[in-house]
Amino acid sequence: xxxxxxxxxxxxxxxxxANPGMDGFNTRMDDVLAPKRQREIKQLVEQLKAxxxxxxxxxxxxxxxxxxxxxxxxxxxxxxxxxxxEGTRSAIx
Numbered sequence: 001x002x003x004x005x006x007x008x009x010x011x012x013x014x015x016x017x018a019n020p021g022m023d024g025f026n027t028r029m030d031d032v033l034a035p036k037r038q039r040e041i042k043q044l045v046e047q048l049k050a051x052x053x054x055x056x057x058x059x060x061x062x063x064x065x066x067x068x069x070x071x072x073x074x075x076x077x078x079x080x081x082x083x084x085x086e087g088t089r090s091a092i093x
Contacts (some may be wrong), residue, residue, distance in 0.1 A: 031084065
């Protein structure tokens with residue numbers, strides 16, 4: 001019988017990066033585009049790269065799959081302009 005390894009799973013959550021005040025509990029968030037926050041985000045991304053995920057799941061309606069993939073491809077090509085909001089609707093609309 002072939003030995004199977006168990007998958008390693010990481011769950012990462014965050015609060016809304018540009019909280020529009022529409023949640024049950026609203027927090028204040030520093031400007032994520034400020035140099036200090038961008039350095040922190042870059043550090044987090046480097047740590048995630050070291051984890052080397054093979055799959056990434058997003059909390060998003062499945063019907064928006066094409067929209068999310070288009071934004072991601074734009075990001076990879078360098079044509080997507082970063083926004084304060086982690087959602088894509090405000091970024092695309």
